[in-house]
Amino acid sequence: MKQHTSVLVIGSGAAGLAAALRLHALGARPVIITEGVRLGTSVNAGSDKQTYYKLGLTGAQSDSPALMAAGYTAGGSADGRLALIESALSTRAFFQLVELGVAFPKNDCGEYVGYKTDHDPRSRATSAGPYTSRDMCRALLAEVRRRRIRVLAPWMVTRLITAAQQGDRPRRVVGVVMVHRKTARRRVLRADAIVFAVGGPGGLYRASVYPESQFGAIGLALAEGAEAVSLPESQFGLASFTPWRGGEFRWNVSGTYMQVLPRVVSTDQEGGDQREFLTEFLPGGELFRRLFLKGYQWPFDAAKLSGSSLIDMLVFHENVCRRRRVFLDYRSNPAGLDFSALDSEPRDYLSRSGALFGTPIERLAAMNPKAIALYRDHGVDLAKEMLEIRLCAQHNNGGLAVDPWWESTSVEGLFPIGEVAGTHGVTRPGGSALNAGQVGAIRAAEAITQRTFPRHKEDARLCRAALKEPVPSARAAGEIPDWRRQRREFQDRMTRFAGHLRSQDGCAEALRHARAQYESLSASPLPDQPLCRCESLRNRQLLFAQIIYLEAILSQITSGTGSRASSLVLSPEAEPIHPKLPGQWRAAPEDKKFRSLRLFTRFDPDTGRCENRWEQCPPIPEPDRWFESVWAKQPRKTNP
Numbered sequence: 001m002k003q004h005t006s007v008l009v010i011g012s013g014a015a016g017l018a019a020a021l022r023l024h025a026l027g028a029r030p031v032i033i034t035e036g037v038r039l040g041t042s043v044n045a046g047s048d049k050q051t052y053y054k055l056g057l058t059g060a061q062s063d064s065p066a067l068m069a070a071g072y073t074a075g076g077s078a079d080g081r082l083a084l085i086e087s088a089l090s091t092r093a094f095f096q097l098v099e100l101g102v103a104f105p106k107n108d109c110g111e112y113v114g115y116k117t118d119h120d121p122r123s124r125a126t127s128a129g130p131y132t133s134r135d136m137c138r139a140l141l142a143e144v145r146r147r148r149i150r151v152l153a154p155w156m157v158t159r160l161i162t163a164a165q166q167g168d169r170p171r172r173v174v175g176v177v178m179v180h181r182k183t184a185r186r187r188v189l190r191a192d193a194i195v196f197a198v199g200g201p202g203g204l205y206r207a208s209v210y211p212e213s214q215f216g217a218i219g220l221a222l223a224e225g226a227e228a229v230s231l232p233e234s235q236f237g238l239a240s241f242t243p244w245r246g247g248e249f250r251w252n253v254s255g256t257y258m259q260v261l262p263r264v265v266s267t268d269q270e271g272g273d274q275r276e277f278l279t280e281f282l283p284g285g286e287l288f289r290r291l292f293l294k295g296y297q298w299p300f301d302a303a304k305l306s307g308s309s310l311i312d313m314l315v316f317h318e319n320v321c322r323r324r325r326v327f328l329d330y331r332s333n334p335a336g337l338d339f340s341a342l343d344s345e346p347r348d349y350l351s352r353s354g355a356l357f358g359t360p361i362e363r364l365a366a367m368n369p370k371a372i373a374l375y376r377d378h379g380v381d382l383a384k385e386m387l388e389i390r391l392c393a394q395h396n397n398g399g400l401a402v403d404p405w406w407e408s409t410s411v412e413g414l415f416p417i418g419e420v421a422g423t424h425g426v427t428r429p430g431g432s433a434l435n436a437g438q439v440g441a442i443r444a445a446e447a448i449t450q451r452t453f454p455r456h457k458e459d460a461r462l463c464r465a466a467l468k469e470p471v472p473s474a475r476a477a478g479e480i481p482d483w484r485r486q487r488r489e490f491q492d493r494m495t496r497f498a499g500h501l502r503s504q505d506g507c508a509e510a511l512r513h514a515r516a517q518y519e520s521l522s523a524s525p526l527p528d529q530p531l532c533r534c535e536s537l538r539n540r541q542l543l544f545a546q547i548i549y550l551e552a553i554l555s556q557i558t559s560g561t562g563s564r565a566s567s568l569v570l571s572p573e574a575e576p577i578h579p580k581l582p583g584q585w586r587a588a589p590e591d592k593k594f595r596s597l598r599l600f601t602r603f604d605p606d607t608g609r610c611e612n613r614w615e616q617c618p619p620i621p622e623p624d625r626w627f628e629s630v631w632a633k634q635p636r637k638t639n640p
């Protein structure tokens with residue numbers, strides 16, 4: 001294997017694969033490093049109708065990049081420049097996928113029709129079905145293989161090697177240390193530029209709908225001083241988890257899964273003492289209206305506590321506070337369901353969908369038979385058994401801070417793209433995550449191929465030193481921590497203190513425990529067995545990431561943002577959420593002034609300190625739009 005490559009792409013999700021193709025098309029020879037091409041979120045996650053967001057391309061309704069960017073920034077704490085770029089390049093990104101064979105629906109006249117998703121005023125959303133991101137990956141990977149782009153797998157990157165800041169020159173990437181997942185062999189690879197496409201922080205939470213194979217590796221970049229932005233802005237929502245092939249199949253129970261109004265029941269840990277617990281809190285038809293709305297208001301939203309989001313809180317309460325299991329049951333109707341007494345919105349919707357009849361499973365069969373088939377394909381027959389659910393982490397809107405070319409704002413040559421890049425604000429239109437990954441791939445590839453990255457004599461020395469770093473092995477004295485137990489400990493902590501429900505004291509306590517656990521892990525020997533060794537190394541970067549996330553969340557709470565989007569901040573002065581819920585569950589009202597600001601967080605590897613600061617959001621730019629002058633500024637040679 002070569003010791004040096006010009007461009008490395010870490011990760012083979014939809015973003016990483018797209019970047020490799022874009023780089024290759026521009027003449028670069030990228031190398032992809034991945035733990036496995038079948039691992040990660042894009043290849044394994046999906047939903048009722050997995051959404052891809054792009055500029056409106058159908059009918060008489062007007063649309064433009066500027067309008068789309070305005071939608072992107074409407075939720076606040078977003079960078080207007082990135083919003084305009086993600087909007088402007090959305091068609092280019094989308095049509096590459098179309099050309100590669102992703103089957104987005106089009107009508108007889110070739111229009112790519114759309115529908116409205118959350119935070120979307122203009123029906124810009126489209127979908128190739130429940131597995132849009134998997135279809136994207138399959139199409140992109142086929143092209144990667146056709147172009148013979150090198151893929152190194154199964155290698156796990158365990159460290160980014162960077163050279164320290166020198167004068168005005170920021171810290172810069174030099175290479176990576178990676179470990180072979182089957183043999184635990186270590187290697188170093190030097191690189192001029194690194195596209196960092198390692199996905200979202202799925203491994204941080206215990207209650208998670210990220211696929212089991214998605215852990216994320218943001219901790220590697222944070223440890224090297226890569227600046228982060230909007231880390232506290234995550235999405236949480238209801239998801240099912242069922243045993244599947246020795247692991248767990250996880251799925252969002254959004255859309256029709258809720259709109260058909262299933263029974264929501266809880267049981268004790270052994271499955272006994274079944275109760276329709278929601279009626280205790282929401283008597284009468286009110287329950288059905290909120291349950292129905294949950295279908296298309298999937299993420300928990302602190303602003304909808306008087307509406308659909310109370311359902312999330314009640315499930316969480318039953319699950320965590322009362323320690324009971326919660327299920328959706330499609331076999332019979334919930335107690336008290338009377339079609340004639342239903343609120344007009346669910347009644348009209350079900351009636352127009354030909355589903356104002358029968359039991360939940362019959363309504364689901366009428367409205368969305370594929371939703372039943374999907375579970376059948378994963379060993380669950382919804383006509384016969386119940387579906388266990390909980391409130392789960394699903395997506396991080398924040399991540400590493402990038403400039404308009406998707407280069408890290410603090411580490412030169414590092415290009416975070418996809419979910420690990422923090423390009424979204426407090427809210428985002430459904431489907432914009434997949435668009436962001438494809439657009440980031442275009443920008444990073446263009447930036448990398450238009451620049452010459454200088455090589456320095458010290459780089460080889462830094463790489464040699466990184467490889468020689470002592471990794472205490474099992475043969476060294478000391479007890480080897482059980483990596484599974486260690487992971488459970490920090491995942492539980494994150495779900496408990498940094499999930500949808502947050503408090504200043506809770507976060508401060510969690511941070512203290514996270515630091516102590518990190519210190520103890522860093523000083524412990526690593527097991528020799530390859531899998532255990534890899535997972536122990538992963539624990540270190542995940543735990544480091546947890547510390548930085550908690551620092552950011554604590555800073556946000558103490559700044560006084562209050563409750564916003566998927567995070568509810570507890571405040572003793574506020575009104576109780578519901579008279580029958582715990583008395584301390586009072587949502588601090590949002591201070592909207594923070595919507596014009598973004599929270600930046602950076603760990604400084606030289607001082608070992610982590611700092612947070614708020615910065616004004618860059619507005620949506622008004623770039624030169626006069627054709628003659630833009631044309632005159634174009635480079636003579638067009639891209640191949």
Ligand SMILES: Cc1cc2nc3c(=O)[nH]c(=O)nc-3n(C[C@H](O)[C@H](O)[C@H](O)COP(=O)(O)OP(=O)(O)OC[C@H]3O[C@@H](n4cnc5c(N)ncnc54)[C@H](O)[C@@H]3O)c2cc1C
Nearest residue numbers: 011012013014015040041042051157199418419431433434
């Ligand atoms: C249930 C669910 C439903 C969703 N629905 C939608 C939707 O409808 N619309 C939408 O836009 N978004 C949706 N999302 C979000 C979206 O799917 C993800 O944000 C997106 O797929 C992330 O793509 P990615 O390429 O950045 O990362 P991933 O697809 O997660 O890929 C990360 C890659 O990096 C590799 N990797 C990680 N760490 C290392 C390491 N240390 N060394 C080597 N390789 C490494 C992984 O193995 C993987 O190949 C959903 C997410 C979930 C969980």
